[in-house]
Amino acid sequence: MRKGDVIVLEHLPAAVAYAAGGGRRELDGPLGSAFDIAERDTRFGQKTWEMAESELARRTLETAFGKVPHDIGTPDVVFAGDLQCQCTASGYAMRSEDVPFAGLYGACSTMAESAALAACLVDGGFAACAAAMASSHFCAAERQFRTPLGYGAKRTPTAQWTVTGAGAVVLASGRGPRVRAVQFGRVRDLGVFDASNMGAAMAPAAAETLVRYFDATGETPDAFDAVYTGDLGAVGSNLLGSLLELEGVRLQNHRDCGLEIYGRTAPGSGASGAGCSAAVLCGHILPMLARGEMRRVLFLATGALMSQTTSLQGESIPGVAHLVEFCSEEAMACS
Amino acid sequence: MKTTKEEYAVLCKQALPHSPVAKDCAWAFCVGGAICALGQILLDAYGALGFEKADAGTLTSATLVALSAVATALGWYQKLASKAGAGTLVPITGFANAVVSPAIEFKREGLITGTGAKMFTIAGPVIVYGMLASTVWGVARHFLWG
Amino acid sequence: MQLIRAFVVGGALCVIGQLLLDYTGLTPARILTGFVVAGVALSALGLYGPLADFAGAGATVPLLGFGHLLAQGAVEAVEEKGLLGALTGGFTAAAGGVTASLVCGFLAALFSRSRDQS
Numbered sequence: 001m002r003k004g005d006v007i008v009l010e011h012l013p014a015a016v017a018y019a020a021g022g023g024r025r026e027l028d029g030p031l032g033s034a035f036d037i038a039e040r041d042t043r044f045g046q047k048t049w050e051m052a053e054s055e056l057a058r059r060t061l062e063t064a065f066g067k068v069p070h071d072i073g074t075p076d077v078v079f080a081g082d083l084q085c086q087c088t089a090s091g092y093a094m095r096s097e098d099v100p101f102a103g104l105y106g107a108c109s110t111m112a113e114s115a116a117l118a119a120c121l122v123d124g125g126f127a128a129c130a131a132a133m134a135s136s137h138f139c140a141a142e143r144q145f146r147t148p149l150g151y152g153a154k155r156t157p158t159a160q161w162t163v164t165g166a167g168a169v170v171l172a173s174g175r176g177p178r179v180r181a182v183q184f185g186r187v188r189d190l191g192v193f194d195a196s197n198m199g200a201a202m203a204p205a206a207a208e209t210l211v212r213y214f215d216a217t218g219e220t221p222d223a224f225d226a227v228y229t230g231d232l233g234a235v236g237s238n239l240l241g242s243l244l245e246l247e248g249v250r251l252q253n254h255r256d257c258g259l260e261i262y263g264r265t266a267p268g269s270g271a272s273g274a275g276c277s278a279a280v281l282c283g284h285i286l287p288m289l290a291r292g293e294m295r296r297v298l299f300l301a302t303g304a305l306m307s308q309t310t311s312l313q314g315e316s317i318p319g320v321a322h323l324v325e326f327c328s329e330e331a332m333a334c335s
Numbered sequence: 336m337k338t339t340k341e342e343y344a345v346l347c348k349q350a351l352p353h354s355p356v357a358k359d360c361a362w363a364f365c366v367g368g369a370i371c372a373l374g375q376i377l378l379d380a381y382g383a384l385g386f387e388k389a390d391a392g393t394l395t396s397a398t399l400v401a402l403s404a405v406a407t408a409l410g411w412y413q414k415l416a417s418k419a420g421a422g423t424l425v426p427i428t429g430f431a432n433a434v435v436s437p438a439i440e441f442k443r444e445g446l447i448t449g450t451g452a453k454m455f456t457i458a459g460p461v462i463v464y465g466m467l468a469s470t471v472w473g474v475a476r477h478f479l480w481g
Numbered sequence: 482m483q484l485i486r487a488f489v490v491g492g493a494l495c496v497i498g499q500l501l502l503d504y505t506g507l508t509p510a511r512i513l514t515g516f517v518v519a520g521v522a523l524s525a526l527g528l529y530g531p532l533a534d535f536a537g538a539g540a541t542v543p544l545l546g547f548g549h550l551l552a553q554g555a556v557e558a559v560e561e562k563g564l565l566g567a568l569t570g571g572f573t574a575a576a577g578g579v580t581a582s583l584v585c586g587f588l589a590a591l592f593s594r595s596r597d598q599s
Contacts, residue, residue, distance in 0.1 A: 356499075356504075362499075363495040367491055368492025371539045371543065375488075403585075408593035414598070431582045434586045446590070464518050465514075465518065468522065469521050472556070473570050475525075477563060477567060
């Protein structure tokens, strides 16, 4: 059923299995103990940073597959994406999996995008079981989009740090936290040009998606234990608050994956990268819902849709934010 | 959403965290000054060894470049630069770091197509515009004072 | 004494770079390019020579000094060979530093590999 942009699911597919992976810096953060793949060597036994990310994604996905209850069987499709050129981390990770694969690019919004698509397919009966994954690697991102790792540069205070991490979730009918609704975001661009201030570029898209969600469903922010945004960082989170206030929405239970993953040790404005919200969702949010520590959560992953080329050509940065509403099994029973 | 680009630009400006300018400048001054002082020591040493002024200058540059290359290869230059900012950027050691770091980084893409092709991706513009400026000045000098 | 002058002048030139970084949002690559071109211009105006005499390495080690070196090279070559010197002077003067960087870059690439800085 559709309410505005919101797709309200009928059968509430369950997150029957999920896994998160991270590198050294992520393991040292406050969520470190929650990761399934915990390796301090960020090369993950590979020769290049690109293959390291791919290996991290592959291990994370296989760990999630391994947790799927036997009566559910293997996934009918995997939606996955990453930040590398031509989505190679996911594509190469899927070489060793004999499962249909659809590659996605949504920058740092990929985890919500892939989970939303997987949920729709399962809910519509087009797949009995579908998986969603996103990954990123600090070194692969730096060398592709910024500067060589050995280049001496001081980061600006608005810059965000790309997470070395991955998260994978398997959706099917079964036991686990439920997906109640999903919403694909509209692209918004309020004229931010600074590629080292992506939180500011993405905040308008996040505000747009949230305002439309609350309008369409009649829900209020208080109905949720938390509203998680995926990687606005400190600067973007501030701006989201200001934008929502102008729209008459007070968001008091807001948390940002980019601030959760490194806690107080966050460099610059916080973390970013497709793997950031993915790892926080699969290593923190879903386990909390499964344990009943939270009942209802909005998960909103934001992406900045520029490239190095468009930045150099002087274009401003468009943002997008996709939303997935999760609830615990108990909360589902009440509704 | 009702917010316009102009209104958002104001919000962004308010939300912008300020760089700790005094601290940044103190780091830049001390580290940059120290690299230049090291250059002076080398210059004097090469002078004392009997090299003439221009050659001593070239040897000083080459020595600083080599030291920067070693520090870059060991990952130290980046660590220092993350604090020192312009203090490691402006001296010739920063130029060397800009050449050496892509040379190392893109080795996996091949010694020709990676290291060779990308060595000057960052430092290239410095040479291009430096040479252009010096050519313009050379031509001007020839016609105006020649 | 010369050492202190080199430290203070070199440090001050770096502070100018830092202020540009913090206040203008210019990228490091733009600042480096600007410094070299500014060095050529200051040298052409006759301002950088006296500074180099005063501060020694404090003026020659920063990239402004590289610009000064290029400008001096162009002038010397033009005086020697005429207009042809405008084409050869800059590169000749810069050859040492640029080639040293290039050789060090190649050797570093052979003996080192990319490291995670996180």
